[in-house]
Every structure is written in C-alpha cells, then in structure tokens.
Amino acid sequence: MSLALFLGFAVLLVLSALGVVVQRNPVRSALSLVATLFLLAVTFLFLDAHLVALLQIIVYAGAIMVLFLFVIMLLNLQAEPREAGRWGLKLFGTLAASLFALELIELARTKGAAPGGGMAGAVAEGFGTTEALGERLFTHFLLPFEITSVLLLVAIVGAVVLAKRKVT
Amino acid sequence: MVPVNYYLALSAVLFGIGALGVLIRRNVIVIFMSIELMLNAVNLAFVAFARQWHAMDGQVIVFFVMTVAAAEAAVGLAIIIAVFRNRETVNADELTLLRW
Numbered sequence: 001m002s003l004a005l006f007l008g009f010a011v012l013l014v015l016s017a018l019g020v021v022v023q024r025n026p027v028r029s030a031l032s033l034v035a036t037l038f039l040l041a042v043t044f045l046f047l048d049a050h051l052v053a054l055l056q057i058i059v060y061a062g063a064i065m066v067l068f069l070f071v072i073m074l075l076n077l078q079a080e081p082r083e084a085g086r087w088g089l090k091l092f093g094t095l096a097a098s099l100f101a102l103e104l105i106e107l108a109r110t111k112g113a114a115p116g117g118g119m120a121g122a123v124a125e126g127f128g129t130t131e132a133l134g135e136r137l138f139t140h141f142l143l144p145f146e147i148t149s150v151l152l153l154v155a156i157v158g159a160v161v162l163a164k165r166k167v168t
Numbered sequence: 169m170v171p172v173n174y175y176l177a178l179s180a181v182l183f184g185i186g187a188l189g190v191l192i193r194r195n196v197i198v199i200f201m202s203i204e205l206m207l208n209a210v211n212l213a214f215v216a217f218a219r220q221w222h223a224m225d226g227q228v229i230v231f232f233v234m235t236v237a238a239a240e241a242a243v244g245l246a247i248i249i250a251v252f253r254n255r256e257t258v259n260a261d262e263l264t265l266l267r268w
Binding site (some may be wrong): 002003006010013014017018020021026030031033036037040043044046047048049051052055056059060061064067068071072073074076080089090093094096097098100101104105107108109118119120121123124127128132133135136137140141144148151152154155156158159160162163165 | 169170171172173174175176177178179180181182183184185186187188190191192193194195197198200202203204205208211212215216218219220222224225227228230231232234235236237238239240241242243245246247248249250252253258
C-alpha cells in the first residue's frame with residue numbers, strides 16, 4: 001500500500017515540477033513550485049522527517065516562495081510570448097537533462113544498497129522530532145550553526161543594500 | 169516499504185527537471201525557481217538517506233540547506249530587482265554585462 005502511495009505522490013511531484021519549468025507565466029510557475037514544495041513536505045513525512053516537513057512548509061513554501069511572488073508582482077512580469085526558432089536549444093536541453101537524470105537513476109539503482117538500519121527497519125522512538133534534530137544541531141553541528149547565523153546576517157545586509165533605491 | 173533507490177530516483181528526476189529549467193528558460197526568475205527545485209531534490213535525497221541509516225545528520229544538513237536557500241533567494245531576488253531597475257528586462261539573453 002505504501003508503495004502505491006509513494007508512486008502516486010511521485011507522479012504528482014514530477015507533474016508539478018514540469019509545471020514549474022514549462023509554463024510561460026511566471027506566476028503560474030511560482031504556484032507550481034509551491035505545490036511541489038507541499039508534495040515534498042508530504043514525502044518527508046513518509047520518511048519520518050517530521051520537523052523537516054514542517055520547516056519545508058513554513059520556511060520554503062511560506063517565506064521563500066512568498067518572496068518570489070512579491071518580486072514577480074513587483075516587477076509586474078507578464079507571460080512570455082511564444083517564441084519560434086528556439087526548438088533546437090530546448091531539444092538539446094531536454095536531452096541533456098534527461099541523460100543526466102538517467103545516469104543518476106542508474107547510479108541509485110546499482111549503488112543504493114541497504115546497509116545501516118535499512119528502510120524496512122523501524123526507527124527509534126524520537127526519530128525526526130524537534131528534540132532529535134536539536135540534539136544533533138547544537139552538539140555535533142554547532143560550528144555550522146553559528147556560521148549560518150553570520151551568513152544570514154550577511155544576506156540581510158546584502159539584500160537591503162542591493163535592492164535599495166539609490167538616493168541621487 | 170519503499171526501497172531507498174526509489175526515493176533517490178525521484179530525487180534524480182526532480183534534479184533533472186530543475187536542470188532542464190535552468191538550461192532552456194530565459195526568464196531569470198524562472199531560472200532561479202528551477203535552482204530552488206534542484207535544492208529541494210537534494211533535500212529529498214538527504215532525508216531518504218537519513219531514514220535509511222537511522223541517523224539524524226541528514227535532516228540537520230537539510231536544515232542548513234533550507235537556511236542557505238533562504239539567504240540565497242533573498243540576495244538573488246535583490247540582485248534581480250536591482251538589475252531590472254537599470255535594464256528594464258528579466259530576459260537572460262539581454263543581460264550581457266559580464267560577456268566579453
């Protein structure tokens with residue numbers, strides 16, 4: 001039963017991801033990406049990643065994509081016109097991306113053995129909860145955590161400086 | 169029970185679709201969204217491995233990837249706004265400042 005559920009969500013994910021790439025209206029692309037992020041959050045729940053799934057919805061779909069939509073509306077971007085004469089580039093890009101994806105799938109198929117606990121084994125009681133993630137984050141990953149806070153500060157200052165209207 | 173290879177294959181397909189978007193789209197915002205799609209594909213691979221190995225480290229790395237993606241989205245969109253203010257276009261073909 002869970003395999004059928006996974007396959008259903010996988011098909012939906014691929015369709016919404018294709019919707020991001022194919023649609024000519026940038027607002028529709030952004031909304032397709034929001035749908036993709038929500039479907040990915042559900043997939044994370046399948047994998048016992050409870051906090052990461054919630055963060056995906058709150059941070060990715062709820063903050064980053066809202067920022068994208070703000071900018072699209074601010075710049076008042078229209079749907080792109082259908083342009084002729086670029087089919088060669090699109091065909092080459094499609095072939096290159098498909099080849100890349102097929103190579104990765106083949107790699108996953110042959111090398112994805114199941115050492116460790118394995119997908120079938122039940123996880124520990126608190127796997128994927130906030131406590132478990134926090135325990136790893138503040139002990140083993142403390143240095144990257146502090147560096148990430150500096151990164152966020154730099155990003156805030158940089159974004160304000162870049163987007164500010166220069167006073168003439 | 170879904171084998172981990174299936175999750176990795178799904179991650180690979182999503183990554184390929186994101187790469188496709190970066191290659192064939194000319195609107196820089198859609199290119200940027202395709203990059204976010206690629207980052208999410210990598211997040212899926214990390215979470216799948218965390219589940220396989222019963223280790224939380226994969227999810228901690230996903231936490232960091234999300235944070236970096238947020239910072240990158242903020243700065244990248246600020247750059248796009250600044251460029252749009254000067255060039256009035258978001259078409260990647262017309263933004264040729266760095267070309268020799």
